[in-house]
Amino acid sequence: MIHLDSDELLIAKNILDLKNASGSHSPSMFTLLENIPQINLKIDACFLSNPYATDLFIRYFEKELVKTNKLRDVLEFYPSQNQAIAQTISQVINMNNENIFVGNGAIEVIQAVMHNFISGNVIVNIPTFSSYYEFVKPGVEVIYNQLDKNNEYEINANQLIEFVNKNNGKNLIIINPNNPNGGYIKSNDLQFIISELSHLDNIILDESFIHFAYEDEHLNMVSFSEYFHLYSNLIIIKSMSKDFGIAGIRAGYGIMSKEKVEKLLQNGYLWNLNGLSEYFFKLYARPDFLKDYEQVRKKYIIDAQDFFKKLNEIPQIKIYSSFANFALIELIDGSSSSDFVSKMLIKYGIYSRTGNDKIGLEGQFVRISARSKTENETIISAIKNVFN
Amino acid sequence: MIHLDSDELLIAKNILDLKNASGSHSPSMFTLLENIPQINLKIDACFLSNPYATDLFIRYFEKELVKTNKLRDVLEFYPSQNQAIAQTISQVINMNNENIFVGNGAIEVIQAVMHNFISGNVIVNIPTFSSYYEFVKPGVEVIYNQLDKNNEYEINANQLIEFVNKNNGKNLIIINPNNPNGGYIKSNDLQFIISELSHLDNIILDESFIHFAYEDEHLNMVSFSEYFHLYSNLIIIKSMSKDFGIAGIRAGYGIMSKEKVEKLLQNGYLWNLNGLSEYFFKLYARPDFLKDYEQVRKKYIIDAQDFFKKLNEIPQIKIYSSFANFALIELIDGSSSSDFVSKMLIKYGIYSRTGNDKIGLEGQFVRISARSKTENETIISAIKNVFN
Numbered sequence: 001m002i003h004l005d006s007d008e009l010l011i012a013k014n015i016l017d018l019k020n021a022s023g024s025h026s027p028s029m030f031t032l033l034e035n036i037p038q039i040n041l042k043i044d045a046c047f048l049s050n051p052y053a054t055d056l057f058i059r060y061f062e063k064e065l066v067k068t069n070k071l072r073d074v075l076e077f078y079p080s081q082n083q084a085i086a087q088t089i090s091q092v093i094n095m096n097n098e099n100i101f102v103g104n105g106a107i108e109v110i111q112a113v114m115h116n117f118i119s120g121n122v123i124v125n126i127p128t129f130s131s132y133y134e135f136v137k138p139g140v141e142v143i144y145n146q147l148d149k150n151n152e153y154e155i156n157a158n159q160l161i162e163f164v165n166k167n168n169g170k171n172l173i174i175i176n177p178n179n180p181n182g183g184y185i186k187s188n189d190l191q192f193i194i195s196e197l198s199h200l201d202n203i204i205l206d207e208s209f210i211h212f213a214y215e216d217e218h219l220n221m222v223s224f225s226e227y228f229h230l231y232s233n234l235i236i237i238k239s240m241s242k243d244f245g246i247a248g249i250r251a252g253y254g255i256m257s258k259e260k261v262e263k264l265l266q267n268g269y270l271w272n273l274n275g276l277s278e279y280f281f282k283l284y285a286r287p288d289f290l291k292d293y294e295q296v297r298k299k300y301i302i303d304a305q306d307f308f309k310k311l312n313e314i315p316q317i318k319i320y321s322s323f324a325n326f327a328l329i330e331l332i333d334g335s336s337s338s339d340f341v342s343k344m345l346i347k348y349g350i351y352s353r354t355g356n357d358k359i360g361l362e363g364q365f366v367r368i369s370a371r372s373k374t375e376n377e378t379i380i381s382a383i384k385n386v387f388n
Numbered sequence: 389m390i391h392l393d394s395d396e397l398l399i400a401k402n403i404l405d406l407k408n409a410s411g412s413h414s415p416s417m418f419t420l421l422e423n424i425p426q427i428n429l430k431i432d433a434c435f436l437s438n439p440y441a442t443d444l445f446i447r448y449f450e451k452e453l454v455k456t457n458k459l460r461d462v463l464e465f466y467p468s469q470n471q472a473i474a475q476t477i478s479q480v481i482n483m484n485n486e487n488i489f490v491g492n493g494a495i496e497v498i499q500a501v502m503h504n505f506i507s508g509n510v511i512v513n514i515p516t517f518s519s520y521y522e523f524v525k526p527g528v529e530v531i532y533n534q535l536d537k538n539n540e541y542e543i544n545a546n547q548l549i550e551f552v553n554k555n556n557g558k559n560l561i562i563i564n565p566n567n568p569n570g571g572y573i574k575s576n577d578l579q580f581i582i583s584e585l586s587h588l589d590n591i592i593l594d595e596s597f598i599h600f601a602y603e604d605e606h607l608n609m610v611s612f613s614e615y616f617h618l619y620s621n622l623i624i625i626k627s628m629s630k631d632f633g634i635a636g637i638r639a640g641y642g643i644m645s646k647e648k649v650e651k652l653l654q655n656g657y658l659w660n661l662n663g664l665s666e667y668f669f670k671l672y673a674r675p676d677f678l679k680d681y682e683q684v685r686k687k688y689i690i691d692a693q694d695f696f697k698k699l700n701e702i703p704q705i706k707i708y709s710s711f712a713n714f715a716l717i718e719l720i721d722g723s724s725s726s727d728f729v730s731k732m733l734i735k736y737g738i739y740s741r742t743g744n745d746k747i748g749l750e751g752q753f754v755r756i757s758a759r760s761k762t763e764n765e766t767i768i769s770a771i772k773n774v775f776n
Contacts, residue, residue: 028465029465029466030467030468049464058459058463066454073636079418080419081413081416081419115655115656136655249663250661250662267523270411272493272638274637274638
């Protein structure tokens with residue numbers, strides 16, 4: 001079992017204070033380093049992002065912006081308007097631009113959707129990403145569907161449909177793969193759920209982690225967006241931060257009915273992207289970039305799944321099966337998850353995330369993300385040491 | 389009088405189509421160049437921004453981010469949360485961070501304020517920046533106070549107070565200096581207006597161009613934010629795009645009551661800045677950067693005022709007096725403003741903005757921004773040529 005010495009306890013107290021000040025999210029790495037100089041951060045394993053994709057983006061960025069005069073344009077001038085950037089995205093996802101709402105990160109799309117389209121009640125499977133229930137407007141009832149710990153918090157299609165109907169649900173949130181456990185609903189099951197619930201006002205499907213999931217041995221991903229036109233109540237939300245490794249840039253989009261996009265753009269969201277996110281979306285629509293990206297996506301999946309396998313061999317933890325780029329681990333030796341997070345951070349410079357503040361998680365949980373192959377190895381040996 | 393030949397008319401038609409697709413704003417330079425390859429854009433004089441400040445920012449950016457390993461951090465990792473960045477800003481503007489709401493550009497602050505706090509009616513002086521009346525929620529009455537063309541569209545304190553009271557105004561927008569004419573209300577007059585209207589629900593004071601205004605020979609600016617604590621109904625909005633020359637980064641903030649900031653952050657706006665805007669705000673709070681900035685601010689004002697003086701000598705136009713970084717010019721030789729804008733763009737590569745879509749402007753108007761000294765000279769000689 002993990003124990004902290006008195007010096008570590010003091011720092012752990014600082015970490016906890018910062019964590020509490022950040023609400024139901026982790027304080028950013030920058031905030032952490034500024035406030036606790038004793039911490040020597042080496043790996044941010046709180047952070048859900050493909051580092052190989054960051055390498056790729058930086059390669060393009062340096063070649064095309066830094067080494068030319070174009071960087072200045074990107075910083076100095078106003079970016080294009082929302083629908084001009086939607087037009088760029090429409091080319092790559094094979095969707096009409098009138099169905100695309102571009103966001104300053106997926107979080108802006110979530111906020112816009114929750115504030116403008118969700119009324120009455122909303123069914124949220126828990127544990128899940130907290131912004132979906134935190135961003136509801138006053139007066140909207142959040143109805144929690146507690147996922148079954150014995151089923152590794154996976155969504156069961158029949159249970160969910162029954163729960164929604166029994167509770168007279170008007171709106172439903174599905175995150176696929178789900179955060180924080182990485183559980184994945186296969187596209188057949190998802191189609192079943194969504195077609196059975198076509199009477200709902202809205203089904204929000206968050207595919208922010210879909211690039212890490214696969215249903216065949218070639219690791220091809222299956223986005224539900226190809227079925228979008230069959231379901232008029234469907235809103236698909238996509239973050240680009242995780243799969244493309246560019247959280248600092250803030251880029252995301254939502255796919256929704258033309259009427260919904262029009263309503264959002266009618267009195268707002270005109271210039272909500274920045275020069276770098278516009279540059280990113282132009283890359284996203286380019287076959288040369290996408291071909292390179294596909295390689296780093298698959299490389300990362302292979303390394304991540306290998307990381308999960310090695311985590312699974314550590315006897316003091318139970319790992320939940322994940323099709324995302326993180327693993328939910330349960331400490332089963334009696335250690336507390338905050339002690340684990342503090343010890344890992346103070347002693348090894350590895351930042352991970354406790355599940356303490358996630359409603360619907362019962363037990364001592366830590367979420368830990370897959371990083372590069374060498375970083376994953378460092379994480380594995382640190383965890384082994386922490387328990388010895 | 390300006391005439392277009394048949395080739396120019398065709399391109400002018402393309403420009404007009406793009407303009408119409410952009411609503412009441414100009415299409416971005418990128419959108420323009422992508423869609424009309426015939427245009428050889430040399431100067432974007434649509435664009436309201438201090439180019440010397442852009443030079444300064446890029447100097448810091450290259451030294452501190454590109455030439456170190458820090459650029460990667462800024463692109464890869466999540467930026468800090470809204471209130472952590474407000475804390476940074478609070479140091480430089482001498483304001484409690486609880487009164488600061490940080491925005492993805494001032495436009496996001498405008499949208500948040502208009503959607504959350506403005507109900508009943510709102511008084512808008514016209515001509516002005518269109519987003520203030522475009523972003524009102526359905527059901528809010530916009531009451532236009534037509535500024536007097538004979539008084540160069542300047543705001544008259546007594547007239548405005550009387551108009552607000554006569555119309556039972558609940559909310560008021562003041563942009564100082566105003567866009568598109570650059571008219572400036574001196575701080576004494578502004579204090580008089582705001583203290584006489586302390587019974588309104590909200591007074592929104594947009595100081596996005598305040599760094600270009602001055603009341604003494606040393607060109608010192610007078611921000612109203614030092615009086616903020618005297619008026620609980622005051623909301624001050626600040627764009628950083630214009631004065632700091634970084635429109636592509638998207639950075640702005642609002643100063644408002646603690647209760648208003650809390651309401652906005654209660655269910656949204658958690659991570660609305662990007663890595664570059666966070667870096668910018670850290671610079672903004674640094675004395676070394678601010679000292680450098682003060683030099684380029686004054687240099688730009690001197691060049692801009694000199695530019696306005698030279699524009700004033702061109703007989704075919706009347707120039708409205710401006711304390712901002714742009715001049716509203718009226719074509720008084722019978723030319724149409726769209727012909728002027730098309731000709732300048734097609735023949736000289738200089739992009740300016742017609743006032744056709746600005747409600748409250750009566751006549752043939754063009755807004756033209758001050759750029760660098762040499763660009764200003766190019767603009768002056770192009771305008772002279774256009775009329776010959």
